[in-house]
Amino acid sequence: MTEGRRGYFIRAEGITKIYSDGTVALRDVDLEVRPGEILGLLGENGAGKTTLTKILSGLLPPTKGRVVSPRGPVRFSSPREALDFGIGMVHQHFALVGTFTAVENVALSHKRPFSPLHLEQTRRKLEALMEESGLRVPLDVPVEKLAVGEQQRVEILKVLSRDVELLILDEPTSVLTPLEVDELFELLRRLRDEGKSIILITHKLKEVGAIADRVVVLRKGMLVGDFKAAEASTEKLAQLMVGRPIETRLGRPVELSEGPMPQQAVPRGEDRAGPGVLHVEGLVVKGDTGEVAVQGVSFDVHAGEIFGIAGVEGNGQTELVEALTGLRPAVSGRATIGGTDVLGKDPKEIYRLGVAHIPEDRWKLGLVLPFTLAENAILGVHRWEEFRGPFSVLKWRRINAHVRELMERFGIQATGPGAPAKSLSGGNQQKLIVGRELAKDPKIIIASQP
Template identity: 35%
Template sequence: MKNENDERFVQSEVRIRPGDPPLIKFWKISKYFPEVIANNKIDLDIFPGEIHAIIGENGAGKSTLMNILNGIYQPDEGEIIVDGYGYHLASPQDAMAIGIGMVHQHFKLVPAFTVAENIYFGEKTKRIFISKKEMRQRMNLLFDQYGFYVDPDAMVSDLSAGEQQRVEILRALSRRARILILDEPTAVLTPKEVEQLFISLSKFRRHGNAVIFITHKLDEVLRFSDTVSVLRQGCKIGTYATKTCNAQFLASKMIDGDVGFHNENNIAFLKTKDRDPNIPPLMRLSNVSVINDQKIATLKNIDLEVYPGEILGIAGVVGNGQRELSQVVTGLTKPYTGQIFIHGLEVKKPNPKIFSSVGIGHIPEDRLKTALMSHLDISHNLLMRTYFKKPVGKSFLYSPRQAYQKACNMVRDSKISIHGMSFQISNLSGGTQQKLVSYREKEITTCLLVAVYPSRGLDIGSIKEMQEYFFKLRQRNISVLLFSEDLEELLNLSDRVGVLCHGQLMGVKAASQVTKEQLSLWIGGHAIDEGGRV
């Protein structure tokens, strides 16, 4: 099998001539929810051999449009045309039957099954049993044709996020998908995994197939897509050849105006003054270690101080202890060794209630597993942290009317576009879920906000709003512990920045004393001295 590491992403060589038919045509597609027009008469063509990016702010209608193509929703008006034939797609099974496969932002795999079992689980076949040998042979054919290599015998629970995404894609390819829909495909991937994903996708589309991907990362749009379509408030603003676009142009189309775009995050805020050395830390970790269920140390002897009114950034490749550290400082994980001090007092028996009661908010890494109850509606999820406080709750009493009113006020004040308070939280886009979690945590944050990859799934405008909020917290002498994979974001926002590598804290330095290149080397395990030298 050819080594994928020797390959690189190549732009499409497909030349579309006037009159060439599209592989997929959206014709006047409209979708309505209570009080919201999610899609409004959208016309869109997807051609063979094309990687087509769909961008827009949260709530612009991107996920709804793709869910219509995948058969999850049915349009109220319009038609989906594939290969010149109109189809009514009543389910994802109907979509897969004509070659449309979707990989969702939150993977739908069975952790206790192997890779091969996940790929062929539920496949319609006349045979009752498929041997492991045959599954491996069929997977090897997919590897040779498209790439996306994953060990067929590996347990899904042991795979990285990038490997799990490959399994989802392989499952679609095993069912002969010709159109792949990817929803925020790079949100949980490392830079190396992003590169490998698009190398494999470039092989996939060389066979006359098409890729549609929803994203908020304009640098990836400009680098990897052939065509980009912009949605705004349920309408298609335009479709453009990517080579004719730049980030400034796309951002202005997304938010209806000039965004003063100099870099993707457009941060130009003032740093805080020098910290008073006489002010004690808000939180201090002393010799903290964490051991996982496999008896492996995921955090090793961490000493860390968070001071009032600072933004402390934590960098590192996913899986190097970020999740464990964020859970320790919010009470979700009890240290195996070491001590935690808040306002100088040791927390003897850490638990989430203690940390939230002193004003520590938490935007976690995994929204649906840690922050939200997917089977509950929006109002219940918004009030999860404050249901016991007046006017909603008092002693053992709970007022549903006051709860509903407060949730409505929170949504109104946050300016988040939703389809109705009774909607299950799992039916919202990932970006909208993230915004609701962030706004909910504002209600309890009075001393420290722990934000773990808070920009994931957010559009440019929402990212800027969140980052402005971090600076407002700092002005109120409230601290932010920011975990991020975006090195520019960390250096632009943080007063100090630290790096986790293999569960160890490599050190903490003033952000102004570290360059992006030095930070990258630090993440890779190279020590940096006081002068910033490697």
């Protein structure tokens, strides 16, 4: 924070949040947000980070405690009231209308959004913001046809267009390229220098050191650390997040390095780890706009191998994964798993070949949010004899035991198998999907932005 700057923009005092299912998300948390400062908010999955910021941004009421400003106590009954006060939040899961364009989604957060004059003003403001921030998106394409990373940029631009005083970003870099992250951070520094307050929720300790002025750590709903970023080592932050020193299997503490990862030799040719599992040849796939998104792609994936696909978001990765998992038809080409052609097959048939799919959009493709953990944990395997009895009656005792095993193995924090998936934090929802897919003992795992 700039030396000499005093006071605070908003402060949370004694915030406790207990959800209707009995989950205690926050316990007597105090947090001060100051002007001209980037605050890094750290914590494990389910630590309460998102819940706290949802209270600050008007999405949730606290069970106990209050939010105050220099003008006195404030209580927001909606995100619009928080926006009018000067607080905007970019959520990990986007609040966009899929059939609307970027311009229409941004205009929607303003009064009289769809008058021709206002739409034109919104377009001009977005064009200026994109030029300034480097966050570029197609303005006239329905956002449901955009890649996840592009949708996130629309969310950031939407909040910036309201000229907020406090900008809250929940895991904003999760689907951005390194260049886009640098551009975003440069924008955040400029906003800070203009006197704006910024809360950055992240799991990436390196990001905290690169951008934050102050760091707050939550663990199991309690505030366990609040200090200047310059005073915090990555080891200290990691220990505060989990409550113990992080050790390797050899029993030695992990030394977290800020330098580049060591290079590893990748076995090639006859030195590969095992036989071919996935063969893709000349694959052509169209995107939602009708244009070719994947053009003549060929590759092989072998058993015992991690095969990475890199690229800027929106360059065909989504369409490639959807074609391989039966969610999108291919125009031409060939793709086989274990020698069996998979193009044009139903996803159920493909999964029976030993494919596990961890989708990039967990809300759209990974979970049924109103369903319980138990119901979500058997999606795709509910017909297995292990979970189905005579007359196709589900064996709920076995299913609940299976869910408890997943909760233990993958560290899923929930009240139990009967908790609705929508009550979990984003990280715990992801753990549930990963656990479910790995429990299938697959031959190949296709993971998109996991």
